[in-house]
Amino acid sequence: MISGEPMTREDLIQNAALDAFGLLDEYEASLFSRSFHHAAVAVQDEILRLQAEVSMDPALMADEQPDDLLRDRVLAAVARAVEREATRLAPLATIGGRKPANESQTPTRMRLPASGLFWRAAVFALAASVVVMAYLLTQANQQGHLISRLALDNNTAAQLERLIGPTFKDFFFDQQARRVVLQPVSRNSTCRGALYVKDLTKDAILVFEGLPRGAEGSAYSLLAVDEGGRSHVLATFSGSEDLAGQQFTVEPLSVAAVVRWEIRDAEGVVVLTA
Amino acid sequence: MHRVASGDESAVAELYDRFGSLVFRVSRQLLPTQSEAEDAVQEVFIRLWQTADRYDPRRAKLVTWVMLITRRHLIDRLRRSAVRPNTTGMERETSDVRPEAAPDRESQLDERSVKLRRRIAELPELQRMVIERAYLQGYTLREISEQLGAPLGTVKSALSRGLERLRERTEADWAI
Numbered sequence: 001m002i003s004g005e006p007m008t009r010e011d012l013i014q015n016a017a018l019d020a021f022g023l024l025d026e027y028e029a030s031l032f033s034r035s036f037h038h039a040a041v042a043v044q045d046e047i048l049r050l051q052a053e054v055s056m057d058p059a060l061m062a063d064e065q066p067d068d069l070l071r072d073r074v075l076a077a078v079a080r081a082v083e084r085e086a087t088r089l090a091p092l093a094t095i096g097g098r099k100p101a102n103e104s105q106t107p108t109r110m111r112l113p114a115s116g117l118f119w120r121a122a123v124f125a126l127a128a129s130v131v132v133m134a135y136l137l138t139q140a141n142q143q144g145h146l147i148s149r150l151a152l153d154n155n156t157a158a159q160l161e162r163l164i165g166p167t168f169k170d171f172f173f174d175q176q177a178r179r180v181v182l183q184p185v186s187r188n189s190t191c192r193g194a195l196y197v198k199d200l201t202k203d204a205i206l207v208f209e210g211l212p213r214g215a216e217g218s219a220y221s222l223l224a225v226d227e228g229g230r231s232h233v234l235a236t237f238s239g240s241e242d243l244a245g246q247q248f249t250v251e252p253l254s255v256a257a258v259v260r261w262e263i264r265d266a267e268g269v270v271v272l273t274a
Numbered sequence: 275m276h277r278v279a280s281g282d283e284s285a286v287a288e289l290y291d292r293f294g295s296l297v298f299r300v301s302r303q304l305l306p307t308q309s310e311a312e313d314a315v316q317e318v319f320i321r322l323w324q325t326a327d328r329y330d331p332r333r334a335k336l337v338t339w340v341m342l343i344t345r346r347h348l349i350d351r352l353r354r355s356a357v358r359p360n361t362t363g364m365e366r367e368t369s370d371v372r373p374e375a376a377p378d379r380e381s382q383l384d385e386r387s388v389k390l391r392r393r394i395a396e397l398p399e400l401q402r403m404v405i406e407r408a409y410l411q412g413y414t415l416r417e418i419s420e421q422l423g424a425p426l427g428t429v430k431s432a433l434s435r436g437l438e439r440l441r442e443r444t445e446a447d448w449a450i
Contacts, residue, residue, distance in 0.1 A: 017437055018415075018430065020338050022346055023408055025416050025426075036333070048335050055341040056296055059441045060390070060409070066298035070312050074290050075283065077316040078323050082281040178328065199328065227349075228414050259350065 007035035009043050013050065020051035026226065026254040033254075180261055182208070182272035193263060193272045202250040204234075208263070211239035211271065220271075222246070224253055225260040239265075275336070279326035290319060293340045300341065303390070304348045304410065314351060318344050349412030393440055400424070401436030408433050 007015065012035055018024050019032045036044060054060075182193035191210035198204065206222055222235040235248035250258070263272040277285035297318050301311035321343055329339050394405050403422060407413040415433065419426045 014434060015430075018433065020334075020342060021409070022342050023415055023433065025414055033333070044332075048338070051338040052335040054437070054441075055335075055338045057441055058299075060303070060437070061296070061299040062302035062390075064299060064302050064308075065295060066312070066315065067308075070298065070315060071287075071290055071294060073312070074294065074316050074319045075287055078281075078286050078319050079283065081320045081323065086281075227346075228417055 006038045007031060009039065009046075012036060012039060012043065012047055016047050016050045017054045020055050022256075026257040027252065029254045029257065030252070178255065180274045182261060182263060182274045184272055185270050189271065191271055195261060195274070197250060197255055199255045202253075202255060204248055204250055206235065206237075206246045206248065207243065208240070208245070208272070209243045210241060211263070211265075212241060213239040219266060221264050222248065223262045223264060224250065224258040225262065226253065226257045227259055231262070275326045275329045278323055281323065286319065286323060289322065289340075293337065294319075296337070296341065297344045300344050301348060304352065314348060317351070318347050321347055352412055390440070394436075397436050397439060400428075400432045401439065404429055404432040405436040405440070409437070 012032065015024060015028065015032055019029065022029075024032060036047060039047070178195075178197040178199060180195040180197065182195065184191050189210070191208065193206060193208035193211075196205050196207075211220055219236040220239055221233050222237070223231045223233050225231050232253055234250060234253075235246050237244075237246045261274045262270050264270050275285075275289075278289055294315065298311060298315050301314040301318070302308065305311045305314055322340060325343060329336070334342070391410075394402055394410075396402075397405060400422075404418055407418045407421065408415065413421070415426060415429050418424075419429045422429065424432075
């Protein structure tokens with residue numbers, strides 16, 4: 001819980017530019033946001049206008065205009081990124097059902113919109129716990145392993161509900177929840193992890209597998225590294241080769257201030273990161 | 275932004291048409307070469323697509339959101355490439371306003387960038403140092419406070435006043 005009285009209108013105005021530039025530290029950024037939401041609508045409108053003005057103030061940026069060709073390059077770059085994400089996640093949509101024989105492409109637009117609403121909706125429509133977990137944890141070159149394991153374990157979702165509570169579905173289907181896929185540092189590692197973080201409440205869940213149990217009393221740590229390079233331990237937990245989960249809070253950090261997430265083993269070695 | 279989040283090409287194009295120039299100009303302000311700025315613009319728009327479903331219009335106008343994402347990405351990029359100028363170098367550069375003193379660096383920047391840096395050099399010392407570190411180099415206010423040995427509140431006030439003066443100075447220039 002963030003302490004401190006909400007900022008006054010004058011304080012909000014004074015800090016508006018710094019907030020717009022992301023220059024407030026995590027405590028003040030959180031206080032600013034909380035104060036903003038508590039302020040009168042007229043004050044909120046004033047702050048929004050001020051921040052927009054300073055954000056696009058020509059005095060604080062170069063005058064040079066971009067090359068005309070940059071537009072096409074940007075659109076192509078985004079299209080490639082969407083394609084990569086779609087390729088990585090596309091097989092999930094076919095789990096539990098056969099692919100239509102005459103499935104056609106849609107070349108006139110970016111194929112298979114990959115992020116956010118579409119994939120959550122697709123998985124929800126399939127309504128299969130196996131798919132939920134595959135979506136959370138799978139990587140393209142490891143899908144077979146995970147899915148085959150999950151196919152053998154029909155109680156995975158029930159297991160996760162027991163471990164984390166029924167709230168894990170709230171995180172997964174929450175359109176506002178931030179999804180972070182943790183990548184193993186070692187190429188040979190089979191560990192995987194994913195975070196779902198709610199920016200507003202700062203509640204989060206970690207789901208992982210393939211982290212070996214260490215010696216008695218040893219534990220893994222989940223850390224958030226902020227913009228200043230400082231590491232903050234958010235949770236400690238025991239390893240598990242099987243799917244396991246952990247609820248935690250990002251408090252007192254501002255989620256937006258986190259630039260890197262890490263899971264470290266008992267020796268402090270980073271094993272998963274994003 | 276919902277359409278951008280779904281990867282709608284026309285929505286991304288619309289987003290670029292509205293903000294591409296701004297994103298480029300800020301990138302050009304912080305990065306030394308045009309090609310780096312162009313690469314950064316591509317990365318920023320990919321980031322905007324990745325974060326589009328998190329945009330809340332009740333919290334910020336879209337331009338504020340876009341520019342915040344842009345600035346954060348540019349600072350991350352500067353840190354990753356370790357090209358952030360050290361403070362001594364920056365102080366020397368901006369305190370010496372003769373263009374011939376640093377022709378190679380200034381030739382890479384457009385006229386407005388050079389003017390901005392000269393205006394920064396003309397600020398009172400504390401405001402200048404804080405602006406350089408925060409706005410041009412991406413240090414947090416707390417880091418600057420520690421670097422300068424000044425209270426955090428002092429640093430924040432100096433940054434606010436410095437930004438105000440930069441904007442006022444530009445308006446005065448235009449009024450002449």
